[in-house]
Amino acid sequence: MTAALSTLQSVFGYSAFRPLQETIVQRLIDGHDALVLMPTGGGKSLCYQVPALVRPGCGIIISPLIALMQDQVDALRELGVRAAYLNSSLDPGTAQDIEQSLLRGELDMLYIAPERLVQNRMLALLERARIALFAIDEAHCVSQWGHDFRADYLQLSLLHERFPQIPRIALTATADVRTRQEIVTRLDLGAAEKFIAGFDRPNIRYRIALKQNPRQQLLRFLRNEHPGDAGIVYCLSRRKVDETAHWLQQEGFNALPYHAGLSAGQRSSHQARFLREEAVVVVATIAFGMGIDKPDVRFVAHLDLPKTIEAYYQETGRAGRDGLPANAWMVYGLQDVLKLRQMMDNSEGSAEHKRAEQQRLNAMLGLCEITSCRRQALLNYFGDELPEPCGNCDSCLEPAATWDATEAARKALSAVYRTGQRFGVNHLIEVLRGVESDKIFQFDHHCLPTFGVGRDLDNNQWRSVFRQLVARGYLSVDLERFGALFLQDKCRALLRGEEALELRRDIASKAVRQQTRTALPEDLDVALWEALRECRRELAAGQGIPPYIIFHDRTLQEMCLRQPRSIEDFGALSGVGERKRDKYGAAFLQVIDDHLATVPS
Structure with missing residues (x-):
């Protein structure tokens, strides 16, 4: 050794x-x-x-x-x-x-x-x-x-x-x-x-919220927490990628689309800009990112639900490779689940493969709906254990409010059963809330014992109940019947009164109080930091390589804090080998000397 x-x-x-x-x-x-x-x-x-x-x-x-x-x-x-x-x-x-x-x-x-x-x-x-x-x-x-x-x-x-x-x-x-x-x-x-070695990435903050106004939620997230940062926004379809990238450009972001529908030249150009320029946001399908070794991606955002926890972990893992704080942010809704299940049903895989994919999607949805530490659940999926809650996910930082939904869940399941397991969420909510619509009278559902028993909850609250019942495996969605809900065996104990059920209480999203933009130490000289970054950028541009290939941010921070004055001291910095010491030492030492000359003694 x-x-x-x-x-x-x-x-x-x-x-x-x-x-x-x-x-x-x-x-x-x-x-x-x-x-x-x-x-x-x-x-x-x-x-x-x-x-x-x-x-x-x-x-x-x-x-x-x-x-x-x-x-x-x-x-x-x-x-x-x-x-x-x-x-x-x-x-x-x-x-x-x-x-x-x-x-x-x-x-x-x-x-x-x-x-x-x-x-x-x-x-x-x-x-x-x-x-x-x-x-x-x-x-x-x-x-x-x-x-x-x-x-x-x-x-x-x-x-x-x-x-x-x-x-x-x-x-x-x-x-x-x-x-x-x-x-x-x-x-x-x-x-x-x-x-x-374990799967934990403690520097990544996992945050998952319900879709309300997804674009405005994303805009608030980017402007409040990541102005000027590099990041990736994932969408499920090419069309949504193009539309989201165009919208972000109009909002003043340096946003680029990336998907398999673009020409090879366009994809290559956009990827190169992401690697070599700063503050670039790539909006992409899952076709992007697996080959990205960029260490300073400060956030990964999902505007749609990933298919599996493996995909979610892989995609969020592109954030914070340098070990500095980063965000994994996602919004999701029941419509995402319906869309993904439809894609699975239309795929050419075997019945066994489709069943496995269905189980993985259910696990992904379960991660979204839990009220306990997300990191513990994520690591547990991979057979890894975290003894204590992480303290760095939304569930830990702002614990979700829950409510006793046992009676509401029984009403919802009963409505599904009594309507013949043939109808989707909107019709079931009309039954529960006693809405006298043409469709209700067409099927005589105003005569059912469940008609009008759910007037105490509004439409959004019932949507939340149905979404979480699907996520927890009490209900499934029949896509061949346009999203009709049907009962699963798991619901028997709940219907018989042998089980109680706590559900997450959906609340309107709010500005996040916990910030993650803590990459720079408080005692770091910002003027020297920017001068060193500019030196790195010029050296990288001259060679046609990404700046991080010359030095990672961590090494620049160490330069700021230690302020080496000799080539020997420079070579002692973490991440500076002999070749880089000899090739770049003089340039960065000159920046440090010039900066110190302007600082009053």
């Missing part, structure tokens, strides 16, 4: 490994396999990058994300690492040059797309090269139950068959117990040691 620690310090500029990193690195250096589950921003990349530099040969990293490959290679080259990538974005001549560099032993790390790796020609090339290790990034893509399934990943077990002596490491930030087992089985990692 002496060589590993020396590499960590001299190349990456960190004085010590994080928990688990050292053990994982040692296992790979010793030639053994590993399966690593580590939260986004937890330092997964170093687990294979350091061993790839210590072991003889070239580290081969399999990644499904072209944009992420390019970012990681740019970042490694900044550190003086001989890195390259092979994917469909390269012309044949460039690809051939990289292949020859591999054979000549001139590369430390090579990133390859899975569809290229499994080609016979590529495998034959790798058999002629000296390989240090194989790293399979985003390993959850192997799971056919997952939200990011990639068919090419199913063939990656051939690495064990063709290269049995070369250690492999599979890494992911998102995998429940079932997906973990599938990774082990499909990648033939039965002998791999499993390292599970």
Whole structure:
């Protein structure tokens, strides 16, 4: 480990490994396999990058994300690492040059797309090269139950068959117990040691609210808490992405749309602007973000309900990768559930797959409706435990009011039953509130015992009751009957009086009192901070790379606080390796000297 620690310090500029990193690195250096589950921003990349530099040969990293490959290679080259990538974005001549560099032993790390790796020609090339290790990034893509399934990943077990002596490491930030087992089985990692660092991202504040006026809710959130910040707004459809991006532009935000309906050139341009510019808000479908390594995304907002908790965790995980405070904000409504269930019913998946997706959607809806700590529920879904409430989600900061809804729920369920389980929410509310409409008389529902028994609640309160009964599994929605509600077995105990029910009391959303814009320490010199950021921006623009590839915000903050005056002191900062010290030290030291010269002694 002496060589590993020396590499960590001299190349990456960190004085010590994080928990688990050292053990994982040692296992790979010793030639053994590993399966690593580590939260986004937890330092997964170093687990294979350091061993790839210590072991003889070239580290081969399999990644499904072209944009992420390019970012990681740019970042490694900044550190003086001989890195390259092979994917469909390269012309044949460039690809051939990289292949020859591999054979000549001139590369430390090579990133390859899975569809290229499994080609016979590529495998034959790798058999002629000296390989240090194989790293399979985003390993959850192997799971056919997952939200990011990639068919090419199913063939990656051939690495064990063709290269049995070369250690492999599979890494992911998102995998429940079932997906973990599938990774082990499909990648033939039965002998791999499993390292599970937990899923908690304590710097992210989770907040979920009911849709009331979604655009105004989003606008209030952005203006009150994230003016001038970079972030992502997720929507379910391409049309909604375009409309929301246009509306945000009119409201004065630097907002860009991103979805599969745009040309490749447009998507590439918008992604590049998000990475290289500041205060850009990308409005996107789930097609965006998986390949984003941008550390300073301060918020992720959802204007529609994600399909699964896995998708929600993956998407919100793009916020706050630098460990500084970030927001995961979402609004949802029953209409989201109906839309997602309709999409599932119309999909081409098997009945088993649809059932599994339905269960996952129910779990997602359950997370929205709980009144206890959201982080505890989120982590529990992945088999992780948080002993105490987190204190950094809306349920902890502003506990939801609840009410005894036992009698109201029985009335609602009775109305569903007595109308033949054939009607949607609007008609059921008319029955309960005793509305004398044409449709009520058409079906003789004014004669039912439940007609008018719910006049004590208004329309919105009844909508809340029905929504939460669906979320908790007492009712289901029949999409073939235009959203008709029907009873589930779970409701029997409630109807028989054997069970009581507390429901969340919906209240109008209000301006949030708890702010998250606490990225800058109170004793930080803001003028020096801005000068250092401008220096970073100019250096990055001159090289055509994102600013964070030069230094993360954390390193700039440390410069502000420690104010190094010599190249040796500069090299002692966290995140400053030898290459960056020599390349950028003089420029940043000059900024610090110029600033201190203007400060009265």
